[in-house]
Amino acid sequence: MFNKVLIVDDHDAVNAGVLSVLKNLGFQTVDTAQYCDDAFLKIKRAAFDQVPYDLLISDLSFKKEFRNRNLLSGEDLVKAVRPDYPKLPIIIYSMEDRLQKVRTLIKTQGVNAYVCKGRKGSVDLAMAMEAISKGDIFVSPQVEQALNPDVELEIDDYDLTLIKQLSIGHSQSEISIYLQENNMSPSSLSSIEKRLNRLKDQFQANNVTHLVAIFKDLGLF
Amino acid sequence: MKNLAVILFIFCAVNTLTGQPSKQNLKYKDSLQYYYDLANHPQSPFDLANAYKFYNEKQKLSSAKKDTLTAIKYLRQIAIIQLKLGDYYGSESSEVEALRYLEAMKQTDFTRKNKLGLYNELGGIYKERMDYDLALKYFNKGLELAQTKAENNIIKNNMALVYNKQLQFEKSETLLSEVYKNSIILGDSVQLARALDNLGFVEGKLNRPDALDHMKQALNMRLTRNDQLGTYASYKHLSQYFMDQNDYEKAQSYAQKAYNISKQIQSTSYLEDALDNLISTRPNTIEYQYKKLKDSIETAKKLAENKYALMKFDYLNQRQIASTFKIQKEKEHLKSLLFRTLVVIIMVVVALILSMLYSKNQRDRLQEIYLTETRISKKLHDEVANDVYQVMTQLESDIANKDKVLDALEDIYSRTRDISKENSSIALNENFEEVLKDLLMRYHTNKVNVITRNLSKIDWNAFESFKKITLYRILQELMVNMKKHSNATIVAITFRSKGKKLTINYSDNGVGCQLKKLSGLRNVENRMVTINGSAIFDSKPGQGFKAKISM
Numbered sequence: 001m002f003n004k005v006l007i008v009d010d011h012d013a014v015n016a017g018v019l020s021v022l023k024n025l026g027f028q029t030v031d032t033a034q035y036c037d038d039a040f041l042k043i044k045r046a047a048f049d050q051v052p053y054d055l056l057i058s059d060l061s062f063k064k065e066f067r068n069r070n071l072l073s074g075e076d077l078v079k080a081v082r083p084d085y086p087k088l089p090i091i092i093y094s095m096e097d098r099l100q101k102v103r104t105l106i107k108t109q110g111v112n113a114y115v116c117k118g119r120k121g122s123v124d125l126a127m128a129m130e131a132i133s134k135g136d137i138f139v140s141p142q143v144e145q146a147l148n149p150d151v152e153l154e155i156d157d158y159d160l161t162l163i164k165q166l167s168i169g170h171s172q173s174e175i176s177i178y179l180q181e182n183n184m185s186p187s188s189l190s191s192i193e194k195r196l197n198r199l200k201d202q203f204q205a206n207n208v209t210h211l212v213a214i215f216k217d218l219g220l221f
Numbered sequence: 222m223k224n225l226a227v228i229l230f231i232f233c234a235v236n237t238l239t240g241q242p243s244k245q246n247l248k249y250k251d252s253l254q255y256y257y258d259l260a261n262h263p264q265s266p267f268d269l270a271n272a273y274k275f276y277n278e279k280q281k282l283s284s285a286k287k288d289t290l291t292a293i294k295y296l297r298q299i300a301i302i303q304l305k306l307g308d309y310y311g312s313e314s315s316e317v318e319a320l321r322y323l324e325a326m327k328q329t330d331f332t333r334k335n336k337l338g339l340y341n342e343l344g345g346i347y348k349e350r351m352d353y354d355l356a357l358k359y360f361n362k363g364l365e366l367a368q369t370k371a372e373n374n375i376i377k378n379n380m381a382l383v384y385n386k387q388l389q390f391e392k393s394e395t396l397l398s399e400v401y402k403n404s405i406i407l408g409d410s411v412q413l414a415r416a417l418d419n420l421g422f423v424e425g426k427l428n429r430p431d432a433l434d435h436m437k438q439a440l441n442m443r444l445t446r447n448d449q450l451g452t453y454a455s456y457k458h459l460s461q462y463f464m465d466q467n468d469y470e471k472a473q474s475y476a477q478k479a480y481n482i483s484k485q486i487q488s489t490s491y492l493e494d495a496l497d498n499l500i501s502t503r504p505n506t507i508e509y510q511y512k513k514l515k516d517s518i519e520t521a522k523k524l525a526e527n528k529y530a531l532m533k534f535d536y537l538n539q540r541q542i543a544s545t546f547k548i549q550k551e552k553e554h555l556k557s558l559l560f561r562t563l564v565v566i567i568m569v570v571v572a573l574i575l576s577m578l579y580s581k582n583q584r585d586r587l588q589e590i591y592l593t594e595t596r597i598s599k600k601l602h603d604e605v606a607n608d609v610y611q612v613m614t615q616l617e618s619d620i621a622n623k624d625k626v627l628d629a630l631e632d633i634y635s636r637t638r639d640i641s642k643e644n645s646s647i648a649l650n651e652n653f654e655e656v657l658k659d660l661l662m663r664y665h666t667n668k669v670n671v672i673t674r675n676l677s678k679i680d681w682n683a684f685e686s687f688k689k690i691t692l693y694r695i696l697q698e699l700m701v702n703m704k705k706h707s708n709a710t711i712v713a714i715t716f717r718s719k720g721k722k723l724t725i726n727y728s729d730n731g732v733g734c735q736l737k738k739l740s741g742l743r744n745v746e747n748r749m750v751t752i753n754g755s756a757i758f759d760s761k762p763g764q765g766f767k768a769k770i771s772m
Contacts, residue, residue, distance in 0.1 A: 095638065099659040100651060119631040145662050153661060153673045160674075202670050204710055218713040218728045219767065220674060 002054040004029040008039040009059040021122045036071035040080050053088060060094040078109045089132045091115055093125065102139060102146035116140040158184060159199060164221055167212045260302050273302045289326060293319045293335060300342060309346050310530050316343050337366040341376060348383050350527055356383050370403045390426045397423055414442040418455050425462040436462060453482045453491060457498055464502060472502040589751065600640050608633045647693050653681035664700045674715040684723065688772055691748050695770055698741045699727050707731025707766060727768040733760040
C-alpha cells in the first residue's frame with residue numbers, strides 16, 4: 001500500500017475531502033501543494049532525501065497566478081515528472097471530463113488513473129488506488145468510454161449496403177452473392193449474420209425488417 | 222515669266238477641281254460671295270489679305286464645330302489665296318491640313334475629287350518651288366485617283382510641263398500625245414488647241430517633223446475662235462521654236478505678233494511677258510544682255526526667297542507646334558489633376574464604405590456577444606439559481622435528509638458544468654474528428670445509441686475554424702436538446718461535404734416536439750445566420766426529430 005502521498009490542488013476544500021479519504025485508507029504522510037512547480041520541487045526533494053512519494057494525485061487546471069510559473073497545468077506536471085519517475089503512480093483528480101483528454105493522459109502520458117471530481121469522487125479515488133495497487137488502470141465511470149475500444153459510432157458503407165439489399169427484399173444468401181459480385185468483403189453468410197446482429201443491437205431492432213424500418217425512419221438511406 | 226500660259230492653265234484647272242460653290246447657292250450669303258470675289262478676282266493689293274483673314278476665321282470656326290466638309294472648302298480657298306500671295310509654304314500647309322481631314326473621312330466621290338484637286342495643287346506648288354521630283358510624286362498620286370478623261374488630261378498636262386522643266390522632252394511628248402488624243406475624243410476645241418500647241422512645242426524641242434505643223438494647226442484653231450490668250454501662247458511658242466531653229470527673223474516676227482496681241486489683252490503681265498520674249502529673239506543687243514543678267518539675278522533671288530520662306534514657315538510652324546504642345550500639356554495636366562482628384566474621391570468613398578462596414582460588423586459582433594451573455598445569464602438564473610434556492614428552502618425545513626440535499630446539490634453541480642461546457646473553448650488544434658466523436662460519445666449511453674455516418678470521411682482540415690466551432694456548438698445544442706426532451710434511444714447523424722460546403726443530417730427516434738417551444742433551436746438558427754448557413758428542423762410530437770444543417 002501507499003505510505004506517502006502528494007496532493008496537488010489549489011482548492012483547499014477539495015484537499016480536505018481527499019485528505020479524509022486518504023486517512024481512512026491508512027496513509028502515513030499526506031503532503032499538499034497548490035502549484036505544479038512546488039509539487040515538482042517537492043517530488044525531487046523527497047527523492048533526493050531518500051523518502052520518495054508513493055503516489056501523486058493532481059488536478060488538471062489551476063488558477064492563473066501573478067508569479068511566474070513553468071508548469072501551468074496538471075498535464076505539464078505529468079510531463080515533467082513522468083520521465084524522471086517512471087514508476088511513481090499518478091492519479092488525475094479533476095472536473096475535466098473530456099474523453100480525448102482522458103485518453104491522451106492515460107495512453108500517452110502514462111497516467112495510472114483518472115478520477116472525476118463529483119459526488120462519488122471520493123469513492124472513485126479509493127477504487128483507483130486499489131486498482132493501482134493491483135497494477136491496473138482506473139477511470140471514473142463518467143469517462144470510461146475514453147478507453148472503450150468497443151464503442152463504434154460509425155456505420156459504414158458495408159452496413160448500408162446490407163440494409164439496402166434487405167430493403168429490396170433480398171435474402172441473406174442473395175446478399176452474400178451480391179457482395180461477392182461487387183468485390184465487397186466479408187461476404188460469407190456467417191459474417192453477414194454477425195454484422196446484422198450487431199446492427200440490430202445498435203439500433204435496438206427486434207428483427208431485420210424492424211432494422212430496415214428504423215434505417216428508413218432515421219433517413220440513413 | 223516664260224510660262225505664263227502654263228500658270229494660267231493651272232489656275233484654270235484649280236478652279237475646275239476646287240469644286241467652287243455655285244453662285245446660285247451663295248446669292249443670299251453676301252459676305253461669302255463678296256470674299257469669294259476678293260480672293261479670286263482681287264482688285265486692290267489688300268483684297269487677298271482681307272479674303273485670307275475672312276476665310277481663316279471661317280475655317281477655324283468650322284473645324285471647331287467639327288464641320289469638316291466646310292472646313293475643307295475653306296482650307297482650299299485659303300491655299301489658293303496663299304499661292305496668289307506667293308506663300309508657297311503656307312499654301313502647302315493648308316492643303317496638307319485639308320488632305321488630313323479627307324483621309325479621316327469615309328472615302329466617297331466627294332473626297333476623291335477633293336483629294337485629286339489637292340494633289341494637283343500641291344504638284345503645282347512644288348513645281349513653282351522647283352522641287353520637280355516632289356511635284357511629279359503628287360501628280361502621280363492625283364493620276365491614281367483620276368477617273369474621267371478630263372481629269373486625266375489636266376494632271377498629265379501638268380506633268381508634261383514638269384518634264385519640260387527637267388528637259389525630259391520624250392516623257393513630256395508621250396504624255397501630251399495622250400492628252401491630245403483624249404481631247405479629240407472629248408471634242409473640246411479649246412483643250413484640243415492647247416494640247417496640240419503644247420505637243421507641237423515639245424516636238425520642236427525634239428526636232429520632230431510634225432512640230433511646226435501641229436503648232437500652226439493649233440494657231441489656226443485659236444484664230445478661228447478668236448481666242449486671244451490662246452493665240453498669244455501659240456505665237457510665243459512659235460517664236461521660241463524658231464529661236465531653237467536659229468531662225469531669228471521668224472522668231473522675231475512671231476514675238477512681235479505676240480506683243481501685238483498682248484497689247485490687245487490689256488494685261489500688264491502679258492505685256493511684260495511679250496516684251497521679255499521679244500528681247501529674247503534679239504541676241505547681241507544690249508537689251509538682251511540686260512534681260513539675261515536680270516533673269517539670272519531673279520532666279521537667284523527667287524531661290525533665296527524660297528529658302529527664306531521655308532525657314533520662316535518652319536519657324537512659325539515650330540512656334541505653333543510648341544504652343545499646341547503647351548496647350549496639350551496644360552490639358553494633360555488638367556486631366557491628370559482631374560484623374561488624381563477622382564482617385565482621391567474614390568479612395569475616400571471606399572474608405573468610408575469600408576469603415577461603415579467595419580463598424581457594422583463590429584456592432585453585429587457586439588450584439589452577438591451581448592446575446593450570448595444574456596443567454597448564459599438566463600441559463601444561470603433558470604437552471605442554477607432557482608434550484609439553489611429550492612435546496613436552501615429544503616434545508617430550512619428538512620435538515621436531517623442529508624442525502625436528498627446532496628443529490629440536489631450534485632444535480633445543480635452537474636448542470637453548472639454543462640453550462641460551462643457549452644460555452645467552453647473547443648480544442649481546434651487537436652484532431653477535430655476525435656473532438657466530435659468525444660462530444661457525441663458523451664451522449665452515447667446504455668440507453669441512447671448515437672450513430673454517425675461518414676464522420677471519418679470528412680477532411681476536417683479543409684474547413685475554417687469558425688465553421689468547426691459552429692458545427693460543434695450546433696451538435697452540442699442538438700444533443701443537449703435530445704438528452705433533455707426527446708427520450709430518444711437512437712440518434713443518427715450523417716455528415717456530407719462537397720468542396721467547402723458541409724451538410725449534416727440529424728435524426729432521432731424520440732418523442733419529437735412542437736418546434737417553436739425550444740430555445741436551443743433558436744440558438745442554432747442564430748448561429749447559422751451568422752455564418753450564412755441554414756438550419757431546417759422537422760418534428761411533430763411522437764415522430765422523432767430531424768434537422769438538416771448546411772454551412
